[in-house]
Amino acid sequence: MPPTLEQPGISHAASDPMRPEPYFVASVSRETHDTFTLSVEPANGVPAAGFAPGQFSMLYVFGVGELPISISGDPEQAGRLTYTVRSVGPATQALVSRVTGDWLGVRGPFGAAWPLEAVRGKDVLIIAGGIGLAPLRPAIYHILRHRDDYVRLIVLYGARSPGDLLYKKELAAWGRSPDTQVLTTVDYGGVNWRGRVGVVTTLFRHLRMHPDKTVAFICGPEIMMRYVITELEENRGVLANDIYLSMERNMKCAVGFCGHCQYGPYFICKDGPVFCYQKLRGLLGKHEL
Amino acid sequence: MGPTVASNRSVIEVEGIAQLIALLQRRGYQVAGPTLRDGAIACEIINKLEDLPAGWTDEQAPGHYRVKKRNDGALFGYSVGPQSWKKFLHPPELQLVELRRDGASLKILHNHSVFPHFAFLGVRPCELAAIAVQDRVFQGGRFTDPHYDGRRGQVFIVAVQCTQAGPSCFCASMGTGPRAREGFDVALTEIIDSDHHLFVAEAGTKAGAEVLKELHAVPATPVLCQQAEESIRHASVQTRQMDTAGIRDLLYENFDHPEWDNVATRCLSCANCTMVCPTCFCTTMEDVSEVTGEHAGRWRRWDSCFTQSFSYIHGGSVRTSSKSRFRQWMTHKLASWIDQFGTSGCVGCGRCITWCPVGIEITEEVHAIRGGGVNAAPISKGDNIHELA
Known part of the structure; x- marks a missing residue:
């Protein structure tokens, strides 16, 4: 039986962006050896906050801390928010250790989304590395639900090893959808791996692209995104204006008050995390910016 | 300054400052003002006239600060101390949320249904500018910080115009001083000569005018007003300047300038500059x-952006070198701040220069990045970057 929650009625509550709202963990499932997907529902019975693909929440674990985590679920599934979390430190470990019925504090959603409205009528090329597929999954859900609004959907996904690939069943199902191509690769295959081996940019050779009709959404380690952008711009002729990427920096507040996530003139939390590459040209790859 | 200006000025005596403090207290304000503490002029909650640093001044230089006696009884005879009013509006530590777990039930409480009412006595023009800058940060964007907002909305400000500039001051070149024209309820100019020790007062708001009326302040004579303006003008002669012409692009375009390596040999990454900056x-965020x-x-x-943990993400900190942290601080302060908030983040108070233990001077660093050696290109008249918005 889930615990009961009380929210004292305080008039400032609605206007305080720093105050978490209580949510229950509705389900937890293991994706890989270190990565879990959690779904949460509001504790007070009101519908979960809506979100746009690419946005993130701040997830708070009682007494442990708060983390910015991208929303990885279906934007049209009302009443529930889903996150895919890789355990890399004490706070993420605490987060993935939650079980059904536990509660979390949730703030948000925050940040800029993938421009799904603006890119209607185009081929959408989604390129992800590792956990970077998580913030792109809501965009894939959206495109598949609104299939006629877009032409081709191409997903290029790279992970370190076969055991690090997220959403394996979904990747296979997406690949069977009409006008959809899903290509995966790993940095190191095992003896039983019969798929592709190599960094994600090696997948480009399998693609036929229409650069003037293609928009790219990228999320992964910065070094990977830089190589992908070089491939798109220099070898494929995709314009900087048609390339979008999701950035990561230290974040404490998510609303532009704490200063941690600054990236040149931008706050990743409110100007991003999704940026058009045109805006980041000249910043990306600058050491210690 | 003509007679029309003079007509809305009034005069209060030193005893009037005591009455002002008492009046503000009666109105429910906690009065914060300068006071001598730990060998510095600090901003603290004060109770009475005698708490003010009468007869004290400060001696400042890069990496150097001392209080010393003046030969008069000036109440505001110093430049600026290490602290600013930031500590009241944006407290150094503040509980945002409190959570209680009682068996199966959970309460999320928070901490800001009641805010303190502060009256600030002795706010310098550069500090008014600094408050206006933080207003933009915490109130001017998509999100409002309820903690700042709740404090700021209730504050009563008594500014004190500057009649002397310290060697770290460069407000004149930043367009923030030495004379305040807005952002205060009451502004005082302290006048001390062989005949008087008094304050020319002007109201900046209706609330300020009411307070002056209640103090029975008498109208100031044109001669006295003239004297006040002249003493403020005296403070606009400053040896230190910052050349702000094109400063945003200057810093953006000089990410790889060798001066960053040079300053990194001196910078201790101690974060003093960020702590004293208004x-x-x-x-x-800290969880307990x-x-x-x-x-x-x-x-x-x-x-502080000078700590290594500030930029930590999984895999390590983004800014590991002190070079990159100094560059981030200065580039943010003088360049990206303009993009983010429509104003420079520097008001020319000089605290970062005085309180830097190794005496790094932000004005000289800008000069060096412009490519000028010592005493090179004359400092041009800067754009008034505080009016960009």
Whole structure:
């Protein structure tokens, strides 16, 4: 039986962006050896906050801390928010250790989304590395639900090893959808791996692209995104204006008050995390910016 | 200054400052003002006239600060101390959320239904500018910080115009001083000569005018007003300047300038500059929990971009070198701040220069990045970057 929650009625509550709202963990499932997907529902019975693909929440674990985590679920599934979390430190470990019925504090959603409205009528090329597929999954859900609004959907996904690939069943199902191509690769295959081996940019050779009709959404380690952008711009002729990427920096507040996530003139939390590459040209790859 | 200006000025005596403090207290304000503490002029809650640093001044230079006696009884005869009013509006530590777990039930409480009413006595023009800068940070964007907003909305400000500039001051070149024209309820100019020790007062708001009326301040004579303006003009002669012409692009375009390596050989990454800066706003979050596990709190504390943990993400910190951290601080302060908030983050108060233990001077660093050696290109008249918005 889930615990009961009380929210004292305080008039400032609605206007305080720093105050978490209580949510229950509705389900937890293991994706890989270190990565879990959690779904949460509001504790007070009101519908979960809506979100746009690419946005993130701040997830708070009682007494442990708060983390910015991208929303990885279906934007049209009302009443529930889903996150895919890789355990890399004490706070993420605490987060993935939650079980059904536990509660979390949730703030948000925050940040800029993938421009799904603006890119209607185009081929959408989604390129992800590792956990970077998580913030792109809501965009894939959206495109598949609104299939006629877009032409081709191409997903290029790279992970370190076969055991690090997220959403394996979904990747296979997406690949069977009409006008959809899903290509995966790993940095190191095992003896039983019969798929592709190599960094994600090696997948480009399998693609036929229409650069003037293609928009790219990228999320992964910065070094990977830089190589992908070089491939798109220099070898494929995709314009900087048609390339979008999701950035990561230290974040404490998510609303532009704490200063941690600054990236040149931008706050990743409110100007991003999704940026058009045109805006980041000249910043990306600058050491210690 | 003509007679029309003079007509809305009034005069209060030293005893009138005591009455002002008492009046503000009667109106429910906690009065914060300058006071001598720990060998510096600090901003503290004060109770009475005698708490003010009468007859004290400060001696400042890069990496150097001393208080010393004046040969008069000036109440505001110093430049600026290490602290600013930031500590009242954006407290160094503040509990944002409190959570209680009682068996199966959970309460999320928070901490800001009641805010203190502060009256600030002795706010310098550069500090008014700094408050205006933080207003933009915490109130001017998509999100409003309820903690700042709740304090700021109730504050009563008594400014004191500057009649002397210290060697670290460069407000004149930043367009923020030495004369305040807005942002205060009451502004005072302290006049001390062989005949008088008094204050020319002007009201900046209706609330300020009411307070002056209640103090029975008498109208100031044109001669006295003239004297006040002249003494403020005296403070606009400053040896230190910052050339702000094109400064945003200057810093953006000089990410790889060798001066960053040079300054990194001196910078200790101690974060003093960010702690004394009246506009630096960065914070971190700290989670505390009781050993019983029933009670947890989230605290916001001032943080500094000079710490290595500031830029930590999984895999390591982004800015590991002190070079990159100094560059981030100065580029943010003088360049990206303009993009983010429509104003420079520097108001020319000089605190970062005085309180830097190795005496790094932001004005000289700008000069060096412009490519000028010592005494090179004359300093041009800067754009007034505080009016960009």
